[in-house]
Amino acid sequence: MEYHQLKKHILKHIQITDEEFKLYQKYFKIQQVDKRQFLLKQGEYCLFEAFVCKGCFRVFTTDEDGKEHTVYFALEDWWIVDLDSLVNKVTSKLSIQALESSEVLIIHKSDKEKLYKESPKAEQLFRKMSQKAIISFQRRIVRNLSLKAEERYLDFLDNYSNIVPRITNIQLASYLGISHELVSKFRKNAIKKK
Amino acid sequence: MEYHQLKKHILKHIQITDEEFKLYQKYFKIQQVDKRQFLLKQGEYCLFEAFVCKGCFRVFTTDEDGKEHTVYFALEDWWIVDLDSLVNKVTSKLSIQALESSEVLIIHKSDKEKLYKESPKAEQLFRKMSQKAIISFQRRIVRNLSLKAEERYLDFLDNYSNIVPRITNIQLASYLGISHELVSKFRKNAIKKK
DNA sequence: GGTGTTTATTGAAATATTTCAATGTTTTTA
DNA sequence: TAAAAACATTGAAATATTTCAATAAACACC
Numbered sequence: 069m070e071y072h073q074l075k076k077h078i079l080k081h082i083q084i085t086d087e088e089f090k091l092y093q094k095y096f097k098i099q100q101v102d103k104r105q106f107l108l109k110q111g112e113y114c115l116f117e118a119f120v121c122k123g124c125f126r127v128f129t130t131d132e133d134g135k136e137h138t139v140y141f142a143l144e145d146w147w148i149v150d151l152d153s154l155v156n157k158v159t160s161k162l163s164i165q166a167l168e169s170s171e172v173l174i175i176h177k178s179d180k181e182k183l184y185k186e187s188p189k190a191e192q193l194f195r196k197m198s199q200k201a202i203i204s205f206q207r208r209i210v211r212n213l214s215l216k217a218e219e220r221y222l223d224f225l226d227n228y229s230n231i232v233p234r235i236t237n238i239q240l241a242s243y244l245g246i247s248h249e250l251v252s253k254f255r256k257n258a259i260k261k262k
Numbered sequence: 263m264e265y266h267q268l269k270k271h272i273l274k275h276i277q278i279t280d281e282e283f284k285l286y287q288k289y290f291k292i293q294q295v296d297k298r299q300f301l302l303k304q305g306e307y308c309l310f311e312a313f314v315c316k317g318c319f320r321v322f323t324t325d326e327d328g329k330e331h332t333v334y335f336a337l338e339d340w341w342i343v344d345l346d347s348l349v350n351k352v353t354s355k356l357s358i359q360a361l362e363s364s365e366v367l368i369i370h371k372s373d374k375e376k377l378y379k380e381s382p383k384a385e386q387l388f389r390k391m392s393q394k395a396i397i398s399f400q401r402r403i404v405r406n407l408s409l410k411a412e413e414r415y416l417d418f419l420d421n422y423s424n425i426v427p428r429i430t431n432i433q434l435a436s437y438l439g440i441s442h443e444l445v446s447k448f449r450k451n452a453i454k455k456k
Numbered sequence: 457g458g459t460g461t462t463t464a465t466t467g468a469a470a471t472a473t474t475t476c477a478a479t480g481t482t483t484t485t486a
Numbered sequence: 487t488a489a490a491a492a493c494a495t496t497g498a499a500a501t502a503t504t505t506c507a508a509t510a511a512a513c514a515c516c
Contacts, residue, residue, distance in 0.1 A: 137408045152401070161404065198389060202395050237464065238464090432492090443476095444472090
C-alpha cells in the first residue's frame, strides 16, 4: 500500500516500469513515526530523505532565543529532508517532527547514491522534484515580501486549507513569521467579516 | 572565454569531457544585455535559462500597488530563470533586468530538453544546481523568519558584501522586505557604531 | 476522570516600521 | 554641460506588530 503510493507519486514525474520500480522499493523502508517524535533534531546530521505516506510533519528551526520558525509543513505525498545538511555534510539547523502519528518511506543517503547509479532516471525524478520545491519556496518568498501579515494569514487559509485543521495557531504563527496572539486577532477579524 | 567560464562552473558539479562539453556549447548562445534591459518581463512566458558571465541582474515582481519585490540578485556564475513559468507554462510573475551592462550564455527551453536527451549527465547537473538553489532559498526563509529588519540588513552586508556596492538602497530594501527609508536609517546606525 | 500542561483569547502598553514630506545628492539624458 | 530624473537622508506622525499579563479552553497523561 505505502509503496503503491510512492509509485503513484513517482509516475507523476517520470515514466518507470514495474521492473524499475522494484529498485526503488528495495531502498525505501517503511517507518512509523509517533506523534511528537523527531525524525531529525537540530544539530544532528541529516542522512536520509523521506516520503510522507500518512500524517503530518513540521520542519522548523529554533533560534538562540528559543523561538521556533517553521520552514514548511509536510503532509501526505510530500518529502522531508534537510538538504543543506544532507548535501553539504554540516549539522542540521532544522528539526523535523511529526505532528500526528505518521508513516514515512525512508531512504538512506548512501542508498540514494546507489539508486542514482542503478537507475539514471532517478536523477530526472529528483531534478523535477527539486524544481517543484524551488517554485514553491520562490512563491513563498514573494508572498512574504509582498503581503502584509493579515494578508499572509488569509492567503494561508485559502491555499493551505488542508493544513490548517492539522496545526495549532502557534505553529501557524511560526510559519507566517508573526506572534500567535496576532494570529488569534486575525482569526477573530476573519470570522467577523464572514 | 565565456564558454570557459561555463565549463569551469559545470565542472564544479559534474565531471565531463571536452567532447561532452561541445554538446553544451552548441546550445548556449552568448548574449549582451544592456544596463536596464529586461531579459524577461512580467506577463511573458519564460522560455530560456541563462548563465551570467558578466554583470548583475535583479529578479523581481511588481505587485498591484506598483511596489517591487526582489526575489534574488544574480551576479557572475549565477543562473537566471523563472522556473514557475518555464516548467508550468504559465505567464511569469517575475521580471529579470540587468543592473549593469552584462553578458549571459542563454539556452532555449527546447534546446535544454535536447541536451537532457543527448547528455544524460545534464540531468545530474541541473539536479545538483537545483538542490543548491533550494538550500539558498531555504536559508533565506529562515533568515526572514528569525531575524528582524535591522539584523537582516546587517546580515546582508556581511554575507553579500559583493552585491552591496552594485545595487541601490531601494533595490536592497525590496529584497529585505522593508522601506528604503528604513535601510537608510540602519545604514546610519551601522556607520555610527563602527 | 482528575490534574497538570499546552493552547487560545483579549486588552493595554511598548516597540518597530511605514508613510509622508521636504531637502540635498547623484546619475542619466539630451 | 545643463536640466531632468532617480536616489538618499532625515524627522515627525500614523500604523502595524510585539510583548506582557491575565483568563479560559482544550488536550495529554497517569
